[in-house]
Amino acid sequence: MTATVTTPLLAGERVEDVWLVTPVFNEAQVIGEVIREARSTFPHIVCVDDGSTDGSAARIAEAGAHLVRHPVNLGQGAALQTGIDYALAQPGARYFVTFDADGQHRVEDALAMVALARESGADAVLGSRFLRGEGEVPRLKRIVLRTAAAVSPTARKLRLSDAHNGLRVFNREAATRLDITMNGMAHASEITGFLARSELRVVEAPVDIRYTDYSRAKGQSLINGVNILFDISLNRRRG
Helix, strand or coil, X not given: XXXXXXXXXXXXXXXXXXXXXXXXXXXXXXXXXXXXXXXXXXCCEEEEEECCCCCHHHHHHHHCCEEEEECCCCCHHHHHHHHHHHHHCCCCCCEEEECCCCCCCCHHHHHHHHHHHHHHCCCEXXXXXXXXXXXXXXXXXXXXXXXXXXXXXXXXXXXXXXXXXXXXXXXXXXXXXXXXXCCCCCHHHHHHXXXXXXXXXXXXXXXXXXXXXXXXXXXXXXXXXXHHHHHHHHHHHHC
């Protein structure tokens, strides 16, 4: 069962045992800035360059993140699993944050979610755009996300208000057991399905998404919304 818990941002929170996992596909325009901003708080970042053709790998290396490369584009789910596997192999890694490459996620939200995982003992903390109201979520995206949460049996079981938020925190137990097999965007439904079937403790935390012109152009199209609903339908059939 999901509980909704909030926690303040803790100044001086230790993050040496936290790894940010960032899938990257053709994000050369922004990925360097995203990494540099995050590294001021999270020194350990692994970026999985998922077959980019625009020089993303060079920007990642310049910004100082760990770089793992897929020779061809396999999809965000595959990139996340590769990154989590890499981070699990690093000494002292206890918490794993999935963090988008396009600048939508805020470092302070990720830090607050890690603090919540520590304090509450939750195995997974999932970000929600809707716990503080609806913020700046574009209308089409809001309709799609609300519909996805309403029709998804796993989202209902976990009492999620936002079933497709890419900002997540897993402790080592949850990350070790996670096995993402759906390479495309359907991985989001697969993750919530895994959590719903497990006995792991899952909580939501409020987050704000930065909808820049760049991120809107990359991920707020009608076809992206249709893909989310298709993934929910597929997950219902599999469940």
